[in-house]
Amino acid sequence: MTSLTTAPPAPERTRTIDRTTVRAFVDEHIMPRADAYDREGTVPEDILERIAEAGLWAPFLPAELGGQGLDLVTLGEVHEEVGRGCSSVRSLLTVHTMLSWALQRWGSAEQIERWGRDLAAGRVLGSFCLSEAGAGSDAAGIRTTAEPHGGGWLLNGRKKWITGGQRSDLFLVFARTETSIIALLVPRATPGVAVLPIEDMLGTRASMLAELEFTDVRLGPDALLGPASFAAGMVLSGTLDLGRYSVASGSTGILQACLEACAHYTARRTVGGSPLRELALIRAKLSDMVTDLRAARLLCHQAGALKDAGDPGTIMATWVAKYFASTAAARHSTEAVQVHGANGCSTDYPVARLYRDAKVMEIIEGSNEIQRITIADEAYREWSL
Structure with a gap:
């Protein structure tokens, strides 16, 4: 790991980061190898390094930290395009984004100085560590503990389903104290940190999931992100909201990939001497994909625009966007496999991977059941009187 006191400045980037440039990057470097990532x-x-060279790890960070100060609408478009190419790569971007954003928002000047530029440049990769075997997005169920120790903290516990955990250099770990939940920055190389790979998952198989074990991990006072008792209300909720926004955008990318795959396949596959594209049922499936894709993209745009405006309504807008986009991705990836027939069940076509990845989107960053309850609660608050 590199400290900013010794690290060279990040190279200046002249390429503009937007949907067009990222789509070209994905088409060249990610999409042709996405199925191989899934198998392996x-x-x-080399792809992690190319992502760094393109400035995609944390482009929303300010220029003084090596970012581009990218607005969140555009960041959502970036994550959509990466999700179109590979949900595993997009998942790595998601958790790195969550840690980097939390550091920028609530880190001390010393913490930002130590980590900010390296995170922007991709010299340090980050993961978000909330989930445990008995607690997914439920912070109240956290059993990992942090006890005051020598002016700092003594960390013990286990985290599970940690995206990027096999590779990340820095972990944002949520732990319970006697009075609250706190967030701690934990370098991978800290004694007492063990990384246990999780393999053979249903989807996002290349996202390098891991279980993390913390055994008497001694951390200094500078590990604490934000004041004690602050994490549950601010660091935790804010980062989860940004994670949901990324997943919503990535689910929209899956929708786009399904549409492209089906349009390409049905224009060339023939039945009885005629292209599949001439069949009314096939055209109906594609028209539904187009409609839901546009709706999902608009919902993500609205959530991003509210974030850029600092409007608290973005929280609910993100819940709605994530719920709609993930369910639509799951529905249309199923249709995409059906359109491809037996070919859709093989690894020769990307729709099998899209189908498995889409299912994961309905679960991560708050399951769709939790989202439906939350959205309904908001409806009652707003319209039941």
Whole structure:
């Protein structure tokens, strides 16, 4: 790991980061190898480095930290395009984004100085560590503990389903104290940190999931992100909201990939001498994909625009966007496999991977059941009187 006191400045980037440039990047570097990542269960180092060269790890960070100060609407478009190419790569971007954003928002000047530029440049990769075997997005169920120790903290516990955990250099770990939940920045190389790979998952198989074990991990006072008792209400909720926004955008990318795959396949596949595209049922499936894709993209745009405006309504807008986009991605990836027939069940076509990845989107960053309850609660608050 590199400290900013010794690290060279990040190279200046002249390429503009927007949907068009990222789509070209994905088409060239990610999409042709996405099925291989899925089979091998990892994203290779050369792609992680290319992502860094393109400035995609944390482009929303300010220029003084090596970012581009990218607005969140555009960040959502970036994550959509990456999700179109590979949900595993997009998942790595998601958790790195969550840690980097939390650091920028609530980190001390010393913490930002130590980590900010390296996170922007991709020299340090980050993961978000909330989930445990008995607690997914439920912070109240956290059993990992942090006890005051020598002016700092003594960390013990286990985290599970940690995206990027096999590779990340820095972990944002949520732990319970006697009075609250706190957030701690934990470097991977800290004594007492053990990384246990999780393999053979249903979807996002290359996202390098891991279980993390913390055994008497001694951390200094500078590990605490934000004041004690602050994490549950601010660091935790804010980062989860940004994670949901990324997943919503990535689910929209899956929708786009399904549409492209089906349009390409049905224009060339023939039945009885005629292209599949001439069949009314096939055309109906594609028209539904187009409609839901546009709706999902608009919902994500609204959530991003509210974030950029600092409007608290973005929280509910993100819930709605994530719920709609993930369910639509699951529905249309099922249709995409059906359109491809037996070919859709093989690894020769990307729709099998899209189908498995889409299912994961309905679960991560708050399951769709939790989202429906939350959205209904909001409806009652607003309209039941």
